[in-house]
Structures are given as C-alpha cells and as structure tokens.
Amino acid sequence: MSEAIIKIEELTKIYDNEPAVDRLSLSIKKGEIFGLLGPNGAGKSTTIFMLLGLIEPTSGNLQVCGINSTSNPIEVKKRVGYLPDDLGFYQNMTGLENLLYTASLNEIPRKEALKRSHHLLKQVGLGEALNKKVGKYSRGMKQRLGLADVLIKEPEIIILDEPTLGIDPKGVQELLKLIKQLNEENNITVLLSSHHLHQVQQICDRVGIFVNGQLLAQGNVKELANQLFGNQAFVVHVEADPISSELKTNLKCLEGVTNMKEISETAIEMYCQTDITPLIANEIVNHKANLLALSNKSYGLDEIYHLYFEGREIDETTKIS
C-alpha cells in the first residue's frame, strides 16, 4: 500500500469568481480506503468530477492511475468505477439485465459479461434477486447493485458518492462491510465521499476534511486527533470519593496535565499530553480516596468534525496556566 494511485496537486476550480475547490493537494495510495468528509457545498463532488475528467480544472494537476484525467478522460473512465448518489438503473429490467447492459457499454464480450455478472451479484448478496426487476429492489439492494455495476469493468479505483444515502441502519452496516470486503479481496482503491462521520470512521484508512473547497486536514483518526488536540490528546475520566481540594491540586500538578474540568463533586476530566492513568490512580489512592472509576477517552471523528465545522473549542476556562 505505498504507491500513489491518485495524485492531486494545487487543484482549483472556480465558478463565478468563487473557488469550489481551492488549491487542493492530495495523494491516495493504492489499496487505500480514503474518506472525503465535509458538509454540503464543500467541494467534494466538484473534486470527484475533475478526477473523472467530467469537468476541467481551472488550474492544477491531477493524475489517476498515472493518467491525466483532463487530457485523457476516456482512459481514466476505463479504470475508475463511479457510483453517484442518484443511481440510474432501468427499473423494468432485472438486476442481471442491468449489469449485462453496462457490460455491453464497456464492450465486455457476452460470455465474460455473464460470468462476471453472476459472480458479482453473488458477491454483493443479490444472487437470489438477479432475475427480479430493479423497480422492485429496495434502496439498499439498488446500492448493492450499484456496487456490482461499477465493478463489472474490473476497475482499479471505485469512487462512491454518499453510498449509504437513504439506507436503513442494518443496510448501512452491510454495505460498509461489503465495501471493506471488496477493497480487501479485490485490492481496489476506494474513494468515499460522505458527511456521515461514523460511517467514514468505520471503514476508511484515512480521512480528508474538506471545508469551503479546501482540505483542512488529512490522516487517520489518531493523526487528526493529534494534529488538532495536540497537548491534550488524552482525556482521563476520573471518579473518586472524596475529591478534596488538595487532591485536585496534586492532580493538576502531575506532569503532562494541561487541563482539568470538574464534572461533579465526585467526577473530573483530565486533559493530558500523554497517558498518565497509572499516576492519577496512584495519587487518588495516596489520598485515601475511594477510586470509583477511571477511564480513558480517545478522540474520534465526532470531536474532530465538531472542532472544524462548529468551531467548538475545549473549554478555555479550565486551562491550567
């Protein structure tokens, strides 16, 4: 998982004097699942359309599988499967017929197309429904068919735009599992655009946080948390009885503690540079207080997302000077 299969450098798209994508640089490795996370209008779809060669960038460079999408979109389309958020299947045709139709558009010989279609329909869990009309499929089944549809041409990359839109929670879990499985079994690179952070967190190796056309941060969840929360990357939730003022003072003075927040008379949250849970436990025991609970909280995409999109800061009033 080392070579870059998608390379974007200083990519910009301007509409009506406003940048929809603003000097975006990003590199996605082969075999990776990368999540583009951002609110509506952040520039995710514009980026995807430029990658697919459907729209021309105003400036910048981009290469997909070593090919320039802008000057050679047809070659890129052979290697990239794109699943849009609004699927366009023929409702009066069966799942199998729809796949065979896509295969014919991609000039896949009939015998090979039949083989791939049956295999893929089975792989996405539609083996039993292959002769059912797509108009009678549920939204989740249509998304599964969508995955089979983008895979029929055996792409190196699949780009999925909000793939879980309108699917019930069980369907979402199944679809995410399937995407991960396809990524692992077929070594396919996945670029997934979404604003559902929990879903992105579950399957993506790395995440890019997109706001107003700019990529504000990228990395895995741990790296993002470190970039954002720096010297208070570890939060320890402490419950003890009693928490005397002397105990509080001593806890504040432990090395690596940067913030402390009182939750209740018997509960505090400690923000630390490193994991000093054992030192905290020791201090409480030395003060002959009853240790009721001690747990570590690590930052997830939830906190990262809130910090970027809602400007939420860690309570400044609790900062230790």
Ligand SMILES: Nc1ncnc2c1ncn2[C@@H]1O[C@H](COP(=O)(O)OP(=O)(O)OP(=O)(O)O)[C@@H](O)[C@H]1O
């Ligand atoms: N064809 C267009 N003409 C003018 N402005 C456009 C065009 N397409 C997109 N935009 C603008 O570019 C910005 C980025 O839009 P884009 O659709 O890429 O965002 P997005 O992150 O994909 O949002 P969503 O999650 O809603 O799909 C928005 O401000 C949008 O209004």
